[in-house]
Amino acid sequence: xxxxxxxxxxxxxxxxxxxxxxxxxxxxxxxxxxxxxxxxxxxxxxxxxxxxxxxxxxxxxxxxxxxxxxxxxxxxxxxxxxxxxxxxxxxxxxxxxxxxxxxxxxxxxxxxxxxxxxxxxxxxxxxxxxxxxxxxxxxxxxxxxxxxxxxxxxxxxxxxxxxxxxxxxxxxxxxxxxxxxxxxxxxxxxxxxxxxxxxxxxxxxxxxxxxxxxxxxxxxxxxxxxxxxxxxxxxxxxxxxxxxxxxxxxxxxxxxxxxxxxxxxxxxxxxxxxxxxxxxxxxxxxxxxxxxxxxxxxxxxxxxxxxxxxxxxxxxxxxxxxxxxxxxxxxxxxxxxxxxxxxxxxxxxxxxxxxxxxxxxxxxxxxxxxxxxxxxxxxxxxxxxxxxxxxxxxxxxxxxxxxxxxxxxxxxx
Amino acid sequence: xxxxxxxxxxxxxxxxxxxxxxxxxxxxxxxxxxxxxxxxxxxxxxxxxxxxxxxxxxxxxxxxxxxxxxxxxxxxxxxxxxxxxxxxxxxxxxxxxxxxxxxxxxxxxxxxxxxxxxxxxxxxxxxxxxxxxxxxxxxxxxxxxxxxxxxxxxxxxxxxxxxxxxxxxxxxxxxxxxxxxxxxxxxxxxxxxxxxxxxxxxxxxxxxxxxxxxxxxxxxxxxxxxxxxxxxxxxxxxxxxxxxxxxxxxxxxxxxxxxxxxxxxxxxxxxxxxxxxxxxxxxxxxxxxxxxxxxxxxxxxxxxxxxxxxxxxxxxxxxxxxxxxxxxxxxxxxxxxx
Numbered sequence: 001x002x003x004x005x006x007x008x009x010x011x012x013x014x015x016x017x018x019x020x021x022x023x024x025x026x027x028x029x030x031x032x033x034x035x036x037x038x039x040x041x042x043x044x045x046x047x048x049x050x051x052x053x054x055x056x057x058x059x060x061x062x063x064x065x066x067x068x069x070x071x072x073x074x075x076x077x078x079x080x081x082x083x084x085x086x087x088x089x090x091x092x093x094x095x096x097x098x099x100x101x102x103x104x105x106x107x108x109x110x111x112x113x114x115x116x117x118x119x120x121x122x123x124x125x126x127x128x129x130x131x132x133x134x135x136x137x138x139x140x141x142x143x144x145x146x147x148x149x150x151x152x153x154x155x156x157x158x159x160x161x162x163x164x165x166x167x168x169x170x171x172x173x174x175x176x177x178x179x180x181x182x183x184x185x186x187x188x189x190x191x192x193x194x195x196x197x198x199x200x201x202x203x204x205x206x207x208x209x210x211x212x213x214x215x216x217x218x219x220x221x222x223x224x225x226x227x228x229x230x231x232x233x234x235x236x237x238x239x240x241x242x243x244x245x246x247x248x249x250x251x252x253x254x255x256x257x258x259x260x261x262x263x264x265x266x267x268x269x270x271x272x273x274x275x276x277x278x279x280x281x282x283x284x285x286x287x288x289x290x291x292x293x294x295x296x297x298x299x300x301x302x303x304x305x306x307x308x309x310x311x312x313x314x315x316x317x318x319x320x321x322x323x324x325x326x327x328x329x330x331x332x333x334x335x336x337x338x339x340x341x342x343x344x345x346x347x348x349x350x351x352x353x354x355x356x357x358x359x360x361x362x363x364x365x366x367x368x369x370x371x372x373x374x375x376x377x378x379x380x381x382x383x384x385x386x387x388x389x390x391x392x393x394x395x396x397x398x399x400x401x402x403x404x405x406x407x408x409x410x411x412x413x
Numbered sequence: 414x415x416x417x418x419x420x421x422x423x424x425x426x427x428x429x430x431x432x433x434x435x436x437x438x439x440x441x442x443x444x445x446x447x448x449x450x451x452x453x454x455x456x457x458x459x460x461x462x463x464x465x466x467x468x469x470x471x472x473x474x475x476x477x478x479x480x481x482x483x484x485x486x487x488x489x490x491x492x493x494x495x496x497x498x499x500x501x502x503x504x505x506x507x508x509x510x511x512x513x514x515x516x517x518x519x520x521x522x523x524x525x526x527x528x529x530x531x532x533x534x535x536x537x538x539x540x541x542x543x544x545x546x547x548x549x550x551x552x553x554x555x556x557x558x559x560x561x562x563x564x565x566x567x568x569x570x571x572x573x574x575x576x577x578x579x580x581x582x583x584x585x586x587x588x589x590x591x592x593x594x595x596x597x598x599x600x601x602x603x604x605x606x607x608x609x610x611x612x613x614x615x616x617x618x619x620x621x622x623x624x625x626x627x628x629x630x631x632x633x634x635x636x637x638x639x640x641x642x643x644x645x646x647x648x649x650x651x652x653x654x655x656x657x658x659x660x661x662x663x664x665x666x667x668x669x670x671x672x673x674x675x676x677x678x679x680x681x682x683x684x685x686x687x688x689x690x691x692x693x694x695x696x697x698x699x700x701x702x703x704x705x706x707x708x709x710x711x712x713x714x715x716x717x718x719x720x721x722x723x724x725x726x727x728x729x730x731x732x733x734x735x736x737x738x739x740x741x742x743x744x745x746x747x748x749x750x751x
Binding site for chain 1: 662684
C-alpha cells in the first residue's frame with residue numbers, strides 16, 4: 001500500500017502512485033456502494049488535488065461555510081481534518097517528531113499543533129489564503145492567521161457574535177454576518193482570479209443538506225439507529241464536500257439502506273436492547289479500544305453533537321443570510337448554558353441512557369464548558385461522564401484512564 | 414458602594430464608576446491556596462491557565478459571600494476566560510456580564526464592541542437600580558468616592574526602564590516579582606508588555622475622552638448620539654489593549670514598535686501554561702527577537718508569579734550569559750586585537 005508521502009509528492013512517479021491509490025479506493029467504493037466509502041474516495045480525491053503544483057489551497061476553519069470557496073471550484077483544507085488524516089497515515093511518526101521539535105507550546109490543541117507542524121514540514125500543502133470564523137474556537141484563528149502571516153497570503157476572520165442563551169440571533173446580527181460573508185466571497189474571487197458559481201454550489205449543498213437533514217430527523221425521532229462513531233467520521237470528512245456534485249450524491253446515498261449499511265448501529269442477539277449514549281464534542285480518531293469496549297458492553301453512541309449541523313436549506317439566489325444563520329445559531333456556538341440546554345434537550349428527545357463529553361487535549365472551548373454542562377445533565381437526572389483524551393492519540397496513559405472511567409460509567413448505567 | 418470586580422483591564426472603568434460601582438481588579442482578591450476550600454466551591458479543568466483557575470476561585474468566593482449588588486465583569490478575551498464567565502454567570506445568575514472581545518481593530522470590530530459596551534452600561538445601570546444603594550452617576554461626590562476606591566493592578570517597574578535591559582513579555586502578572594528578579598540580576602528592565610503593565614493600565618485608567626461624549630450622565634438618559642461615544646470608547650480600548658489574543662499582524666507591529674523603542678539587550682517571554690494566546694504570541698516574539706539578533710528566553714510562569722529554584726536558575730543563567738557577552742565585547746584584549 002502506498003503511504004501519504006507517496007501520494008502527495010509532485011513527481012511523475014507520485015502521480016502514478018496517486019492514480020493507482022485512487023483506483024484502489026474507487027474499487028472499494030464500487031464494491032460497497034456505501035456513502036461512507038464514496039465520501040472517503042471523493043474527499044481523498046479532492047484533497048490530493050491540493051498537493052499538485054500551482055493548486056490554490058484555501059485553509060479554512062472547521063465551521064467556515066465552505067460553499068464560499070467551493071463556488072470558485074476550490075477544495076478547502078480544514079486543519080482538523082488534515083491533522084486527523086496525517087496522524088492516521090504513515091506520516092504519523094514524522095509529523096509527531098516535527099511537532100515535538102516546534103517551538104509552539106505542547107499544551108495547545110493537538111489538531112492545530114499537528115496542522116502547523118504538517119504544513120511547515122511539507123506534509124500538508126501551504127495555504128494560498130486563510131479564512132476563519134469566530135466559532136468555534138480562538139485556536140483556529142491563531143493558527144490560520146499565523147499561517148497567513150508566515151506565507152504572506154490573505155487572511156480574513158468572520159466575526160460572529162455569541163447567540164442568546166434562549167432563542168435565535170437577532171436579524172441585525174445575522175445581516176452583519178451575511179454582509180461579511182458577501183464581501184469575503186467577492187474578495188476570494190479577487191484573490192484567486194476565478195469566477196464563482198455560488199448559485200449552483202448552493203443548490204448542490206442544499207441537496208446534501210436535505211438528505212442529511214432527513215437522516216438527522218429520522219435519528220432524532222428514533223426511527224433510525226446509526227453508529228455514532230462511524231457517522232461522525234463520515235460527516236467529518238464530508239465537510240470537504242459540501243457544495244459539490246459528489247458530496248450531494250454521497251449524502252443522498254445515506255437515504256438508501258444499502259448506502260448507509262456500514263453506518264448502522266449493531267443489533268444485539270436475542271433482541272436485547274442497546275444502551276444508548278450521546279457523545280459531546282469531537283471523538284478519538286485513531287483509538288479503537290474505547291469504542292470496542294462500548295461494543296463489548298452492548299453500548300452504542302446513538303448521536304453525536306458535532307454532526308448536528310448543516311440540516312437547513314438555504315436560498316440559492318441569496319445565500320448569505322442562510323449561511324450567516326448557520327453560523328450565528330450553530331448548536332456548538334454560544335455560552336456554556338446554551339450548549340448545556342441544547343444538549344440536555346437532545347438527550348431527552350433521544351431518551352439516551354447517558355452522555356459522554358470528550359475533553360480534547362488543549363481545547364479550552366470544549367473543556368471550559370464542562371462544569372456547566374455536567375450540572376445541567378445532573379439536574380436532568382441523566383448520567384454524565386467527561387473523559388480526557390487527545391482526539392489524535394493512539395494509546396498512552398490518558399487512554400488507560402479513559403478506559404477505566406468508561407468501565408465504571410458503563411457499570412453505573 | 415457596591416463593587417464591580419473585573420478580570421481584565423480592557424473594560425473602561427469609567428463606565429463602571431459612572432454607574433456608582435467601585436471597580437476592583439479580581440487579581441487583587443486571590444484566595445490563599447493553603448486556606449480550606451468550600452465544599453461546593455467551583456472547580457474547572459486542570460488544563461486551564463493558572464490565571465483563569467485562580468480567578469474562578471476568587472470570584473466564586475467573593476460572589477457567594479458578597480452583597481447582592483456586587484457584580485463581576487468578564488471581558489472574554491480567550492476561550493478559557495469566556496468559559497470562566499459562562500461558569501460564573503450560570504452559578505450567579507444576573508450578577509456576571511461577559512463582554513465579547515474582538516481580535517481585530519477595524520471599524521466593524523469597534524462597532525461590535527461599542528454595542529456590547531452600551532449593553533454593559535445599561536446592565537450596570539439596571540443592576541445598580543435594583544441593588545438600591547447605588548447613587549446616580551451624576552453625583553459628583555459618588556464619582557469621586559468610586560475613583561478613590563478604584564483598585565487597579567498594582568504592578569509597576571522596579572526601576573526606570575533602560576535600554577540594553579531585558580524586555581519582558583508576559584501574561585497577567587500579580588506583582589513585579591519577575592521584574593525585580595531581573596533587575597536585581599543586573600541588566601535592568603528595558604520594557605514590559607503585559608496586560609497588567611503600567612504602560613497598559615495607566616492610559617486605560619485615565620478617564621478616556623470618549624466617556625465625556627456620552628450624552629447622559631448615566632445610561633438611563635442615553636441618546637442615539639451615544640452610539641458614537643461608545644464607538645470612541647471601544648476604539649480607544651482596542652487601540653490600547655494590543656494583547657496576545659489580538660490579530661497576529663496588529664500584535665506583531667505593536668511588539669516590533671515596542672522593541673524598537675525600548676532597544677533591549679534581550680527578550681524574556683513569561684508564558685502561563687495552557688494559555689493559547691500566549692503560546693502563539695511567544696512564537697511571534699521569538700521571531701522578532703531573532704530578527705533583531707536578541708537573545709530570547711521563554712519561561713513558564715504561574716499566577717501569582719513564583720520564582721521557583723529551577724526557574725530562577727534559568728533566568729540567572731540567561732542573563733549572566735548576556736552580561737558575559739557584553740563584558741567580552743568591552744574587554745581590552747579584544748581592543749588590542751582590533
